Amino acid sequence: MFTFIGTLIVGFVVGLIARALKPGDDRMGWIMTILLGVAGSLIAGYVGRALGWYGPGQPAGWIASVIGAIVVLVIYGMIARRR
Incomplete structure (x- = not known):
């Protein structure tokens, strides 16, 4: 249970940082x-x-996670713009 809540909290922080860094x-x-x-x-x-x-089972670091979230934001923006 704590792992799931921890994942949500980390996801929220990473998402906020990515949204702040991407213009x-x-x-x-x-x-x-x-x-x-x-x-x-x-x-x-x-x-x-x-x-x-x-390695297998090793989580990604904070910086890599933020970069991955920025990539997701760019892809999301490209898809949303076409609509």
Whole structure:
């Protein structure tokens, strides 16, 4: 239970940092911010393991997670702009 709550808190912080660093107005609520941060961490972990930066089961670092969240924000902006 604590791991799930910890994941949500870390996702929220990572999402807030990514939204603050990326220029533009990304209108999303706190639930989408949490999902953004969690997705960024998952992407950073996957890429990091593929490149050999992280071992199996090792979580991604804060900086990599924020960069992953910014990538998710850019992709989300490109998709939302087409609508």
